[in-house]
Amino acid sequence: MIIIPVKENEPIDKALKKFKKKFERTGTIRELRARQAFEKKSVTRRFEIIHAVYIGKLQRELTQ
DSSP states (O other): OOOOOOOTTOOHHHHHHHHHHHHHHHTHHHHHHHHTSOOOHHHHHHHHHHHHHHHHHHHHHHHO
């Protein structure tokens, strides 16, 4: 359960923004989308490796 402390006289928009940010950090939507279709572990691992290579390449370009 997500609890958002709301101060007195705080606009509802600000409280909603806090809620959205906290909800996004929990990863609930990401997990829900991942569970919609089964993906084999080998496929998941392959995408993780491809992503790691991509991030490594970006970091090497930044340091040069």
